[in-house]
Amino acid sequence: MAKTRETENGSGTGREILRMVGITKRFPGITANDQIDLSLDAGEVLALLGENGAGKSSLMNVLAGLYRPDEGSIFFRGEHVQIHSPQDSMRLGIGMIHQEFMLVDTMTVAENIILGMKDLDFFPPMQEVHEKIRELSRRYSLKVEPDKFIHELSVGEQQRVEILKLVYQGADILILDEPTAVLTPQEARDLNTILGMMLAEGKSAIFITHKMDEVIEFSHKVQVLRRGKTVSVCRTRDVTPKDLARMMVGREVLFHLERDDYNPGEPRLVLDHLTLTNRTGRALLDDVSFQICEGEIFGIAGVAGNGQQELAEVITGLMPVTSGSIRLDGRDVTGNSPIQMIKSGISHIPADRGAMGVVGDMSVSDNLVMKKYRRKPMSRNGILNRSNIARFARSMIDLFRISTPTAETRVKFLSGGNIQKTILAREIDSCGGILVAAYPSRGLDVGATEAVRKNLLRQRDNQGAVLLVSEELEELLMVSDRIAVMFEGKIMGIVSAQDTDIEELGMMMAGMKKEQIV
């Protein structure tokens, strides 16, 4: 992903290594790729930019041999090639790192790396394999222990195993599907360095993304896809983020959102010396105190895993507290169950939307009505009123612009953005004034992110109190009124969003108290 010094001004070596012509891939009811052409030079980094569902991943899965295209041909070093399986693709030196890592949790790093290799002995020489892995990990400074199990590794380490796997098999073209989505800023920088070394050796890369700044920072060339078609291909240095966003979404995107003046009212949610320890006695939340008022968005910043998740779950009643208290409109609600919290007016947009936000195999309308089907007018004496539910679902789908074929479509078939809009619609509709949103725009494209942020602000402008947990500082600075930074379960400081900047937040995220920053 990194531009190397040699190629900073050019675009690779000018030698074309890969060409895809007229690729079409259809799924039942949808054309994921429609006559797409693509070209890649040796030593070049190509960014594939597009919203969720634009067809980026499908196109790369065709190249990686996972999907069979319905039309089109692929040329590798000028030769017409057939890619029927992942092994065909690997033989050509094309390797893909999928967004969901392709690793077997219960196996070791070494076992994962040699998995599926054709020229392996019947009794794999594990000693040699370990040696080779150690050598490669030294060469690219990819710190990984070959005999560790995958489930013992952090997400960043797992990604290193994926990279090692490609290097081990001698890949020349690396395909990366949203590689930074799961990484901390530090890990993202490391990844960048590692890939820089590989490019210097003449390897090329294609990376899928929907983040404009990554395109600008890392790529030589950018190809924008929209609804399965190529919108434009251009040199990265010739375009601005604004151009890219417009091409990607197909309209102007607001980078600044309209909002009312900050005018907080009564405090609604008050946390007082809240502490949560786990079974081993480690403090996940350590003496956390703050309050959120009506008409306010209170942001929580921090590197993932510093207690934000636990904070959201404590407030929504999913986890018990060890000590301290939670008060809601002056009433003590410490230790209440989730259903009591919901009744007291708390809505929750969970971090893991697939696992906790929706039931994938149920319809959009059933998911929308999930919080109110117990009561009239959605049901009477335990019998669901289908026509009222349908009417309600229709109005929510219109209001929140959920793009779904029908209200009866199963939620798992929607894009990430529309799944999130479904959750937002349900939670905001049922909200009694306090909204806890954990990473609401994570993994969403520009259009959907904009919709999410607008809805949070609308909630605030309607005198709601919003707790926003996010790992994107830009988002926090744009949307919140006040920001608290968490580090190892403690609050490092609470600042006004207007008077702070990324540097100050960054230092607190690294564990400095606000008072220590001069």
Add this chain to the structure above:
Amino acid sequence: MQLITTLLAVTLGAGTSLLYATLGEIYTERSGILNLGVEGMMMMSALAAFSVSFYTGSLLLAVIVAMAVGAGLSLIHAFLSITMRANQVVSGLSITLFGTGLASYLGQRLGPASNGRNLAGMSAKSFSDISVPVLGDIPILAAFFNQDIMTLLLFIVVPAAWIFMFKTRSGLTLRAVGENPRTASAMGIPVAGIRYIYTAVGGMLVGLGGAHLTLGYTPGWSENVTGGRGWIVIALVIFAGWNPSRAIFGAVLFGGINAIQFRLQAAGTVIPASFLNMAPYIVTIIVLAVMTLLGRKRRGTYSPPSALGTSFAIEDK
């Protein structure tokens, strides 16, 4: 001393068919296919082995036919659950109901006319008719080695099954398919093919277990000869934590319970026979609870293959 030796010998004998079938089901489940048809497959292969031995006198042919019957039934399950992507529980249960039903019908039809076409009560050549050079006349060791050929073969089969699963390329492939078929597929492994193979291999081993019931442990055919052993096998797989070498302990434990229960009944204790018959199943319940707890604590060493019982297609969401 004599008692211990006898008990041990009976234990190993009773455990043999359980162990073959357990190894088979472990291999099948490791590929991600849950085959609940074991009981029916054992019953059918037990019948097949006995009738072939009865009519031809060839033990080798009997064993081959038993393996073929086991594999054949398991391939029906494979077709339903891999190709048709049907519910594996329902498919497996159908195989059991079909197998036990058909075997009990055929058992009353395949016999000689002199016995009213019934196979029950007939005797055929059995494994104990093959003489194996005995390795020792030392009391305890004799229990281990003074066994029929099928039991002795286990001393090779079990280690081989373990080495194959954990030390070879093919074993790695097998485990990956059962743990994470999506990843396996992305690494170029033909998931469906691998699942077919190991479902059939599992069926063959279950077939051997069935053959040992009618030609080894208690020679002779009787209706309901398996007596629920197919279900105990399902529990033993969990007891073994899907590990071939640990399957020994389970087989010995249940074989032992069987042996002791027989002795007690023969000796005429005050415990009602029904309770003694229940013993293996009560132990099954306890074992399941304990192993499930262990599986939760030590991931990977006792927990089931993650994709067990699920169908797979690469273009699925």
